[in-house]
Amino acid sequence: MSHDHEHGHHHHHDDDDVQEHRDHGAPLTEVELRVRALESLLVDKSLVDPAALDRLIDTYETKVGPRNGAKIVARAWIDPAFRRRLLEDGTAAVAEHGFVGRQSEKLVVVENTPSVHNMVVCTLCSCYPWAVLGLPPVWYKSAPYRSRAVIDPRGVLGELGVSLPPDTEVRVWDSTAEIRYLVLPERPAGTDRMSEEELAALVSRDAMIGVARVQPPAGAAR
Amino acid sequence: MNGAHDLGGMHGFGPVEIECDEPVFHHEWERRAFAITLAAGFLGKWNIDQGRFAREQMPPAEYLATTYYEHWLFGLQKLLNDLQMVGHAELAARMKDPASPAAPVTGFRALAARDVETALRRSRTSKADEDVAPRYKVGDRVLTRNLHPLGHTRLPRYARGKRGVVSLDHGVWVFPDTAGNGLGRNPQHCYAVRFEAHELWGGSATGRDAVFVDLWDDHLEPA
Numbered sequence: 001m002s003h004d005h006e007h008g009h010h011h012h013h014d015d016d017d018v019q020e021h022r023d024h025g026a027p028l029t030e031v032e033l034r035v036r037a038l039e040s041l042l043v044d045k046s047l048v049d050p051a052a053l054d055r056l057i058d059t060y061e062t063k064v065g066p067r068n069g070a071k072i073v074a075r076a077w078i079d080p081a082f083r084r085r086l087l088e089d090g091t092a093a094v095a096e097h098g099f100v101g102r103q104s105e106k107l108v109v110v111e112n113t114p115s116v117h118n119m120v121v122c123t124l125c126s127c128y129p130w131a132v133l134g135l136p137p138v139w140y141k142s143a144p145y146r147s148r149a150v151i152d153p154r155g156v157l158g159e160l161g162v163s164l165p166p167d168t169e170v171r172v173w174d175s176t177a178e179i180r181y182l183v184l185p186e187r188p189a190g191t192d193r194m195s196e197e198e199l200a201a202l203v204s205r206d207a208m209i210g211v212a213r214v215q216p217p218a219g220a221a222r
Numbered sequence: 223m224n225g226a227h228d229l230g231g232m233h234g235f236g237p238v239e240i241e242c243d244e245p246v247f248h249h250e251w252e253r254r255a256f257a258i259t260l261a262a263g264f265l266g267k268w269n270i271d272q273g274r275f276a277r278e279q280m281p282p283a284e285y286l287a288t289t290y291y292e293h294w295l296f297g298l299q300k301l302l303n304d305l306q307m308v309g310h311a312e313l314a315a316r317m318k319d320p321a322s323p324a325a326p327v328t329g330f331r332a333l334a335a336r337d338v339e340t341a342l343r344r345s346r347t348s349k350a351d352e353d354v355a356p357r358y359k360v361g362d363r364v365l366t367r368n369l370h371p372l373g374h375t376r377l378p379r380y381a382r383g384k385r386g387v388v389s390l391d392h393g394v395w396v397f398p399d400t401a402g403n404g405l406g407r408n409p410q411h412c413y414a415v416r417f418e419a420h421e422l423w424g425g426s427a428t429g430r431d432a433v434f435v436d437l438w439d440d441h442l443e444p445a
Contacts, residue, residue, distance in 0.1 A: 031292060035251040037316035038299065039258050041308050044324035047265060051335035053257035059342065060256070061246045102260075102345035106392060108414075123230030123378050125274055126290060135256075138248075139240045141290040147232040150380060150433050151423055156238055170419075170431040174230065176376045177412050177436035178270075178348040179392050206240065 065134035066205035068099045069182060072109075072132060073208065074200035077187045087111055090182065094132060104131035104180050110173065111184040112210065117168050118183050119157070119210030121149035122175040129180035133205060140209065150174060160211050183208050188216035223275075223372055224379060226282035227293075231380040231423070255291045259298050264333040268301050270347040271402030275374035276300045348401075350394040350409035357411065357439045362388045364415060365445035366437065374402030377441045381433075384421055385445050389434060390414040397438050410439040 028036070042048040072094055076083040086093040090107035094100070107129060110118040122128065123146050128136035139145055148156050153170045157163070164170065173181040185207040191199060194217070206212035229235075247253045263273060276297035285293065302308040307327055315322040333341055358364060368383040369375060376398045390413060397408040414434045419427035 029251075031295070032249075032251045033317050034313070035254045035258070035295065037313055037320075038295070038302075038308065039254050040320065041313060041316050041324050042258055042262065045308070045327050045330075046332055047307065047327065047330055048258055048261040049332045049334055052261055052333045052338050053254070055335045055338040056257040056260050056342075057247075057253045059338065061253075065246070101343045105346055105349050108390070108392075121230075123380075124227055124376065125277070135246055137241065137244050138290070139238050142238070143229055143232075143235040143286060145238045146229040147235050148238065149230075151231040153431065159237055160240065167430070172431075172433045173414070174378065174381075174433060174435045176378065177392065177395060177398075177438075179412070179414070179436050211238075211240075 060130070060135050064101075064130065066132075066203075066208065067200070068097070068134070069129070069132035069205070069208045070200040070203035071097060072099070072182070073184060073203045073214075074196045076109075076184055077199055078196050083184075086184065094182075099131045101131045103127070104129050106179045107132065107182060108173075108179055109182045109184050110171065112186050114186070115168060116171060117157075117162075117164055117210065118171045118173060118181075119149065119153060120173045120175060120181045120183060121146060123147070123150055124174075124176060127175035127178075127180065129182050131180075132182055133208060137205070157211060160206075162211065162213060183210040185210075185212075185214045188214050190216045223278060223374065224370055225278045226280075226285040227278045228379050230378045252291045255295050255298075259294045261333050262298060262302070264341055265330050267305055267307070267330075269396075269401050271374055271396070271398040272404065273297060273301065274398075275402040276304075278374065348396045348398075350396055350407065352394055352409045354394045354409055354411065356391055356413075358388045358391075358413060358442060358444075360388050360391055360413075363445040364388060364442040366415075366441055367443060369441075371399070373399070375399045377437060378435065380422055381415075381417060381435045381437070384417055386415040386417040386421070386435075388413045389416040392436065395438070397440060399438070399440065408440070412436055412438050413442075415442070 043050055076086050082093060086109050090109035094107055112118055126136050126141040128140060150172050153172050154164060175181060202214050202217060204212055207214045277293045279300065280293060280296045299313065303310045312325060364386055366377060366382055366384050369377055392412045394409050395412040397410055400406050400408040415437050417433050417435065419431040419433065422433060
């Protein structure tokens, strides 16, 4: 029987509430039951291969994530020729690093400067550049962000700690097609002597969506 | 369709709350819902736009009260049921009784574990190879159509009947407003169209701010 294999080969520990149900023998929630039943039917009908499911999960849980995008940003900061290629043809420049694939058929990189601040949203669903940032966080998929990013970007940014001068132009990119957008954030002051790897470690997921600045390292000379 | 998914510009949902050190998945069922949706998609029985349209058809009150992977699950169940691959009754029976029978299906080839990496890398859902002439060029002023179709569209409500400027030509792409409704690929140019904030939201919007929306030739008229 395949319907109970979800107890099998997973060893994740961030799943406290589900784990608690198991440990205390509490019944599964409706959605847990539904997913388990649907997966078991798909497996019984040979419409999905359980090993492929595990590999899909592992890919996006451990291999593809915002560290990919951070490497791109750090390279663009230290290599002006790469930066030019990245802004001209993001898809090709990112493919140089091997970051290609689903939900990133075409990548456009938009650069934040003192006079222009870019941020990315998908108001209609939750389109997101998986190949360079992994799967989107809950807030990006939530109604508050999807509703407000286009009508009140400065309000959203202000709440998230990014206050912009009135003469900075805010550009919001609503990802309504299969083109995916990545923000190239500003390089913080005091990072001139840092290596590419050190720079990449500073770059946060949220800075590459355009809702945060990259913070200089603690103790950096300003 | 004018569904609850079309959220741009709505009020009242509260602050954006970013979770620190957020895990990729919050529950085991989310991992499984994610994976079965992707794997079933690789069966090739629906396109990405039909996948989105299926989720959009979740009743609005339910859509707003549920989470992202519940939307995915709703869409997957709808597609599987509509295509007679897994019926709603069959699923309900399996939820009650893990030993309930599975009606056999034929003619499908499941994504194999060894093919996952290649399938993800080569995944190309919507870029079109056809050589179609663009109707607009960068810098052209355009007016978006005032459409309210019952089917799938990627023209958000807040950007209908608005004036903008073609800012980037992305090349030729499948048109979701037909492909999502089973009406064919209809390849045509897709552009990033720049709308000034005051055009979308009225006089109170900040002067220089703008929203860029990716739209296709058939969404646009010359202005």
